[in-house]
Amino acid sequence: MRREIEITNAKIVMTKDELGYSEVLDDFTIAEFIYIVTYNISANNPTLLNKLKEASNNTEIKVFTNIPSRFNDYYYEWASTKAKTQIDSYLIKLDPEQFNELFSSFFVFNNHAKIIMTNRMAYIGSSNYSSESANSIEAGVIIEDEQAILQIKDMINEEVQSQAESYYVFDILPLIFQARELEEIRTVLSENIWGIWDFHGIEQGQYYKGPNIYLDTKIITAFENLKEDIGSTLFELIQDISEEELSDRKEAIIKQLSNVKDVISGYEIGQEVIDFLEFDESGHINDLMEENTIFMTEDVLDEYVQGFTQQAYEIKHNLALDAHDGFIEFESFLTTVIQLFLESVEELRALTNHRVDNTR
Template sequence: MEMTLLRKEIEITNAKIVMTRDELGYSEVLEDFSTAEFIYIVTYNISGNNPTLLDKLKEASEDTEIKVFTNIPSRFNSYFADWASSKARTQINTYLTRLNPDQFNEFFSSYFVFNNHAKIIMTNNIAYIGSSNFSSESANSIEAGVIIKDEQAILQLKDMVNNEVESQAESYYAYDILPLIFHARELEEIRTFLSENIWGLWDMHGVEQGQYYKGVNIILDTKIIAAFKNLTVDIESTLSELIQEIESKEEDQLICSENVVIEQILDLKNTISSYEIDQEVVDFLEFDESSYINKEMHENAILMTEDVLDEYVHDFTQRAFEIKDELATEAHAGFIEFESFLTSAIELLSARIEDLRSLINYRIDNTR
């Protein structure tokens, strides 16, 4: 097999060299975790017993993208003795436990790169490249590295990690669930926006008494239809690619639960692709009062002399209100159905995400 040489260069302007002992050289990066937009960790190993550094990742916000890439010491391509295989299995299980994404935010991903020896700890604001691993034990050694605050260089470094390191990596889960998580969030945003606009709360003396249908006072237009249709196309594409990826595995590699997941994902795809927003909802959203009034004024311009102009405008405005009110009444059931569908689709998508979370990448543990 022909080896592909990897050599990448980034020019840096704002950087400093640090040499440390009895402390971690990337402590400035750790301090930035709580406000970071993204956190990338590339390391040869993680701490075996001390959870302090991984716990720092839990200080990040719920929306922070976190990626951890690590080798697993003691894991080799093959084993020539039972004790070596047993040691590797113990180490692999430790890493799978410590880097289980369920312990972190929903945008956390862990990867295993079995030929990695690089050490990079970075956020969107600051990066460390040096000899220290993302391991508390690195504080015990003399270590050296570079602290970078060059924004452009950091973005280039991020791209380099995504393109070069991730391409060599095995993900924690058997399949990438992040696109589905994003889709579920986007569906929830549409559902929330819809709900906030079709329902109001009435109260008495500041105490909530119940919910009412806003009817003619609903402020929505066809943008919500476009957003929904565009999102469903993206979801269908993601689900199709996922089904194709699962089905591409050798038959003897497929486990029973994966066959079930394929069927459930296909059902979800069909459910989403077959849904049509009620036409009465579409009619309501497409009706524009201003356009209606302008049209009526144009068609009746010859009759609208100065002495009756205000009366005509009042009549057209009143008629536009009445039409919209009628359309809102006719769309009532359709809006409820649309909201119910979005709720159901989010629940189904979330269930499929949980199914996929149960499928750990079988290639990580090569000791079986």
């Protein structure tokens, strides 16, 4: 395998008694993504892993590391014992539960590359993602060519991740992303169908906004597209699980995911909700004006416009009343299915990749 990327806006750094990628670390708090490819991580110093915890909850983080002392085969018990200790240490340190939801850790047992990067800058050099690297003379390149960085990101995903073992047996990030998208739809829906009634600035309770709901069919399109994507994700995940050796847990997990898939694929937004969202108030008024142009002389124009506006409002009001239960049902469904998603994610998180530890 050989990949080449042309780069502009780069500088060479050589360091001793400090890390050559400190400016990349400083970028973590505002990064859209953080990718780390390293031979090892710090043995005892948690500082660099803690830096990852400063990233936003919306920052995608991927860590790819080898595990020193882990070999494909062990010919002596002491070597196997040493590898077991190291593997356990790495699994503890890189447990995704300690980081944000979009954190993934991977183990690449033939990796010796070192890349620390965000979407704005990248370090490629001799330093590992390890505080101990500050003790040595290290050299590397700092790149601030964002187009090249995106190519490096693609290269890592295609070449490094393809040879990696993930922390978990299965990739749960798609489920997490889709749960977030469901939550975004639920939030938009909830904010639009409910208002807060207050008295002198003190909240007294919720009320249904009725004709003052300002949603359109985009929310239906977003939900239907997401429903299709979720169906594909769950189908592929169920297929992957069915091919894995998980003893008695396999059937229970497949049943759980199949239930989520059936619940989502079987849900249809109520027709009353669709009718309300499809009603175009302005379009209705314009249609009435075109139909009655001959009668709308200047002296009665305002009266006609006011009448058409009132008529459109009354239609929308009645449609909103008809859609009341459907909106509440849709909101309740989204709340339920998001919870089912999160429960499935937690179940899958309990399945650490058994292929990482080959000393058993």
